[in-house]
Amino acid sequence: xxxxxxxxxxxxxxxxxxxxxxxxxxxxxxxxxxxxxxxxxxxxxxxxxxxxxxxxxxxxxxxxxxxxxxxxxxxxxxxxxxxxxxxxxxxxxxxxxxxxxxxxxxxxxxxxxxxxxxxxxxxxxxxxxxxxxxxxxxxxxxxxxxxxxxxxxxxxxxxxxxxxxxxxxxxxxxxxxxxxxxxxxxxxxxxxxxxxxxxxxxxxxxxxxxxxxxxxxxxxxxxxxxxxxxxxxxxxxxxxxxxxxxxxxxxxxxxxxxxxxxxxxxxxxxxxxxxxxxxxxxxxxxxxxxxxxxxxxxxxxxxxxxxxxxxxxxxxxxxx
Amino acid sequence: xxxxxxxxxxxxxxxxxxxxxxxxxxxxxxxxxxxxxxxxxxxxxxxxxxxxxxxxxxxxxxxxxxxxxxxxxxxxxxxxxxxxxxxxxxxxxxxxxxxxxxxxxxxxxxxxxxxxxxxxxxxxxxxxxxxxxxxxxxxxxxxxxxxxxxxxxxxxxxxxxxxxxxxxxxxxxxxxxxxxxxxxxxxxxxxxxxxxxxxxxxxxxxxxxxxxxxxxxxxxxxxxxxxxxxxxxxxxxxxxxxxxxxxx
Numbered sequence: 261x262x263x264x265x266x267x268x269x270x271x272x273x274x275x276x277x278x279x280x281x282x283x284x285x286x287x288x289x290x291x292x293x294x295x296x297x298x299x300x301x302x303x304x305x306x307x308x309x310x311x312x313x314x315x316x317x318x319x320x321x322x323x324x325x326x327x328x329x330x331x332x333x334x335x336x337x338x339x340x341x342x343x344x345x346x347x348x349x350x351x352x353x354x355x356x357x358x359x360x361x362x363x364x365x366x367x368x369x370x371x372x373x374x375x376x377x378x379x380x381x382x383x384x385x386x387x388x389x390x391x392x393x394x395x396x397x398x399x400x401x402x403x404x405x406x407x408x409x410x411x412x413x414x415x416x417x418x419x420x421x422x423x424x425x426x427x428x429x430x431x432x433x434x435x436x437x438x439x440x441x442x443x444x445x446x447x448x449x450x451x452x453x454x455x456x457x458x459x460x461x462x463x464x465x466x467x468x469x470x471x472x473x474x475x476x477x478x479x480x481x482x483x484x485x486x487x488x489x490x491x492x493x494x495x496x497x498x499x500x501x502x503x504x505x506x507x508x509x510x511x512x513x514x515x516x517x518x519x520x521x522x523x524x525x526x527x528x529x530x531x532x533x534x535x536x537x538x539x540x541x542x543x544x545x546x547x548x549x550x551x552x553x554x555x556x557x558x559x560x561x562x563x564x565x566x567x568x569x570x571x572x573x574x575x576x577x578x579x580x
Numbered sequence: 581x582x583x584x585x586x587x588x589x590x591x592x593x594x595x596x597x598x599x600x601x602x603x604x605x606x607x608x609x610x611x612x613x614x615x616x617x618x619x620x621x622x623x624x625x626x627x628x629x630x631x632x633x634x635x636x637x638x639x640x641x642x643x644x645x646x647x648x649x650x651x652x653x654x655x656x657x658x659x660x661x662x663x664x665x666x667x668x669x670x671x672x673x674x675x676x677x678x679x680x681x682x683x684x685x686x687x688x689x690x691x692x693x694x695x696x697x698x699x700x701x702x703x704x705x706x707x708x709x710x711x712x713x714x715x716x717x718x719x720x721x722x723x724x725x726x727x728x729x730x731x732x733x734x735x736x737x738x739x740x741x742x743x744x745x746x747x748x749x750x751x752x753x754x755x756x757x758x759x760x761x762x763x764x765x766x767x768x769x770x771x772x773x774x775x776x777x778x779x780x781x782x783x784x785x786x787x788x789x790x791x792x793x794x795x796x797x798x799x800x801x802x803x804x805x806x807x808x809x810x811x812x813x814x815x816x817x818x819x820x821x822x823x824x825x826x827x828x
Contacts, residue, residue: 274827308667308827311671312670312671313667313670313671313826313827314827332675333673333674333675334673336671336672336673337673339671341668341671343664343667343668343671344664344667345664347663347664347665348665348668349594349598349663349665350663351598351601351602352594352597352598352601356597360590360594361672363590364587364590364591364672364673364674365672365673366673392601405668408668
C-alpha cells in the first residue's frame with residue numbers, strides 16, 4: 261500500500277515554545293490514524309503543517325508523495341482538510357459555499373453541481389442547503405466543513421476534531437462516513453474522544469509536548485497498561501481472603517491483588533503468570549473452580565488510562 | 581496564467597457578493613453618493629461657480645476616501661483571521677497572490693460601483709452646459725486609481741490585525757498622512773527646518789498633488805505610475821503580512 265501522508269522531523273516553534281518537536285509519521289492508503297494528545301500537545305500545529313497552512317521550521321511534509329512546501333498547490337489538490345473549529349464563510353448559504361469550494365477545486369459547472377449534491381447527501385445537509393451558514397447550529401456547521409473537505413473525493417483527508425460539538429447520533433454518522441471512505445484514502449483524525457479511536461481508527465498516535473509518545477493499534481496501546489489482560493472478579497467481603505488464597509494456588513496465576521470494594525463486594529485482580537493459557541480460558545477456569553467469584557472477566561483496559569499514563573508520566577518521552 | 585485568472589476571479593466573485601450579504605453595502609453606497617453630492621453642491625459651490633465642470637465634485641474625493649475606503653478594506657483580511665476561515669482559504673489549492681489580488685479587485689470593483697452611481701452628476705453637468713468631457717473622464721480615472729491606492733493600503737493593514745476597528749483606524753491614519761503630505765500647511769512647516777529634497781520627497785508622496793493634476797484633466801504618466809506602484813507596493817506588503825500573521 262502506498263504511503264500517502266508522510267511527516268519527517270517536523271518542528272515548529274512559536275517564540276520560546278517548541279510546539280512540535282520532531283514529529284515523523286507515515287500513513288498508508290486504507291489507514292485511519294487517530295491523533296491523540298492533551299490540549300496544547302501540538303496536534304493542531306502538526307496538522308496545520310501537514311495541510312500546508314504553517315511552514316515547518318524544520319522537517320518536511322508530503323501529501324501523496326508531493327512535498328507540501330515545494331509544490332503547495334499540487335499537494336493541496338490531493339488533500340481534504342477540516343481545520344480546527346470548522347471555519348466556514350458565515351455570510352454564505354451552504355449551497356453557495358460548497359459551490360465556491362467546488363469552483364476553486366477546478367470543477368466545471370455540471371461537475372460542481374454533482375459534487376456538491378454528493379457531499380450534501382453524505383453529510384445530510386439537504387435540509388439547510390439554502391440557509392446562511394452563520395444561522396446554523398454547531399452540528400450543522402461542523403458538517404458543512406466536513407462536506408467542504410470531502411467534496412473533491414481527495415486521496416488524503418486530515419480532519420481536526422471532526423466530531424466536536426456533534427450529538428451522539430451525528431457522531432455516529434460522521435464515524436460511519438469516515439469508515440466508509442477509509443478503504444482508498446489515508447485519513448488522519450484528531451480527537452479527544454478515545455472511544456472514537458477504537459470505533460474508527462486502525463492506528464493511534466499519542467503526542468505529548470510536541471513529541472510522539474506512543475504509536476500503534478488500540479490493542480497495542482492497551483498492552484502498555486499494567487493490568488492489561490488480567491482477570492478481574494467480585495467476591496463477597498467475608499470470602500475475599502479465602503478466594504485470594506485459592507487463586508494464588510493456581511499455577512497460571514502469578515499474583516493476586518485487591519483493587520477496591522463496593523456494595524459489600526471486594527474487587528480482586530489476578531495476574532496471569534508466564535505460560536498461562538489465554539486470558540479468556542483462564543477466566544472460565546476461575547469461573548468453574550471458584551463459585552464465589554462473580555463477574556469474572558478479562559480486563560483489556562481502556563484508552564483513557566493509557567492516555568493518562570502516557571501523557572502524565574515523566575517517562576512519557578520514550579518512543580514506542 | 582489561465583489558472584491564475586480563473587482562481588483570482590472565483591475569489592473576487594465570492595468577496596464581491598459578500599459585500600452585499602449585509603445591508604452595510606447599501607448603506608455605504610448611499611452615504612457615498614450623498615456625501616459626494618453634498619460636498620459638490622454645498623461646499624464646492626457647484627452652481628455658484630457657474631462653470632460646467634466637475635472639479636468641485638472631484639476635489640473632495642481624497643477626503644471622502646479617507647474614511648470610506650478603509651471601511652471597505654477593513655474586513656478583507658481581519659475578518660478571515662477572526663473567523664479562522666483564513667486557514668480554510670490558505671489550504672485550498674490557490675496561491676496567496678490569487679487570494680490577495682482577488683480580494684483587492686473585489687473591493688476595488690465595489691468602489692467602482694459607488695463611483696458609477698455618481699454618473700448622474702456627469703449627466704447633469706452635460707445638461708446644464710457643455711463641459712470638457714475628457715477632463716471629467718480623467719477625473720473619474722484618477723479618482724478610481726486613488727481609491728485603489730487607499731484600498732491597497734487598507735487591505736495590507738487589515739492583514740495585520742484580527743480587529744476590524746483597529747484595521748480601520750490605522751489605515752485611515754496612514755491615508756490621512758499621505759493626503760496631508762501634499763498640503764501647503766504641512767509643507768511649509770517642513771520647509772522651515774528640512775532641506776529642500778525632503779520637502780519635494782514628501783510632497784511627491786502625496787495623494788493630493790497627484791490627484792489635483794489628474795482631476796484638472798492632465799492624466800500624466802507620473803501620477804498613474806505613482807498610484808499603480810503604490811498599489812503594487814502595498815499588495816506586496818500585504819502578501820508578507822498575510823504569511824507572517826496568518827497563524828496568530
